[in-house]
Amino acid sequence: MFTPWQTIVITLLTLYVARNFDSLLDLECPEPFANLYTRSYFRATWVTTALDARFWTAMRIRRKWLRDLCSIVFSIYYLIAAERADEKVRKVRGMLTLGHLRVRWNKGNTSYLKFLSALLRPRLMKYPPRAIRIPRPENEPAQAWLYFDRPLSALKNQTKIVIDIPGGGFVAMDPRTNDDKLFAWAGKTGLPVLSLDYRKALEYPYLYALNECFDVYLAVIASRVDLSACLEK
Known part of the structure; x- marks a missing residue:
C-alpha cells in the first residue's frame, strides 16, 4: 500500500513522463529556430510568454488587489509550465480583442513590475518625470x-x-x-x-x-x- 503523498507523487510523475515521453528519450523534432537565435533570446521569449499568459489569465478578476496577487501566482505557474503558457497565448491570439492588447502592452504599469523595473533600472536621472x-x-x-x-x-x-x-x-x-x-x-x-x-x-x-x-x-x-x-x- 502506498501512503497518500506517495500516491500523489507517483501520479504526478506518471503524468509528467507520459506527457514528455519524447523529450525524455530525445525523440522530439528539433526546434526550427534553435540555430537562428541565442539562448538569451529564447530565455527572454520564455519570460515574456509567461507574463502575457498570466496577465491574460487574471484579466477578468475585478478586484485589483486580488488580480495582482493572482498574477504573481500565475506567473510562477507559467514559468514552470512553459507549454501551458504557449497554449494560452496561442488561444488568446486566435480571439484577440482590444482588452487583451491593452492588458499586454500596459503590463509595465502594474505596481510590482514597476517596482522591479525601478530597482533594476540604471539611475540615469536625478529628477523624476x-x-x-x-x-x-x-x-x-x-x-x-x-x-x-x-x-x-x-x-x-x-x-x-x-x-x-x-x-x-x-x-x-x-x-x-x-x-x-x-x-x-x-x-x-x-x-x-x-x-x-x-x-x-x-x-x-x-x-x-x-x-x-x-x-x-x-x-x-x-x-x-x-x-x-x-x-x-
Whole structure:
C-alpha cells in the first residue's frame, strides 16, 4: 500500500513522463529556430510568454488587489509550465480583442513590475518625470510627461527638444510604460524629452490622437510654448 503523498507523487510523475515521453528519450523534432537565435533570446521569449499568459489569465478578476496577487501566482505557474503558457497565448491570439492588447502592452504599469523595473533600472536621472498639460487651440489640453535631468529654470536655455509619441496603434501604452527608454534618452543626451500621453481609441476614435499630437508639435515648435508653465499643480 502506498501512503497518500506517495500516491500523489507517483501520479504526478506518471503524468509528467507520459506527457514528455519524447523529450525524455530525445525523440522530439528539433526546434526550427534553435540555430537562428541565442539562448538569451529564447530565455527572454520564455519570460515574456509567461507574463502575457498570466496577465491574460487574471484579466477578468475585478478586484485589483486580488488580480495582482493572482498574477504573481500565475506567473510562477507559467514559468514552470512553459507549454501551458504557449497554449494560452496561442488561444488568446486566435480571439484577440482590444482588452487583451491593452492588458499586454500596459503590463509595465502594474505596481510590482514597476517596482522591479525601478530597482533594476540604471539611475540615469536625478529628477523624476513631470506631468504637464499643453494648451490646444480649440480642444482640451493635451497630457504629456516631461523628462528633463535639470531644474525647470534651465528649460529657457534649451534650443532642442525630443518629442516622443509612444504606444501601440493609438489604442494603448502611455509614456510611463516606456520609462526605461525615456530615462535613457533624457539622461544621456541632456535634452528635454516630451512624451505625449494622447487620448486612445476606441474612447477617442482615430484621428483624434493624431490631431492631438500634431497640435502639440505646433505648440512646442511653432509657438514655443513655455513647458515650465504647463506643469500640473
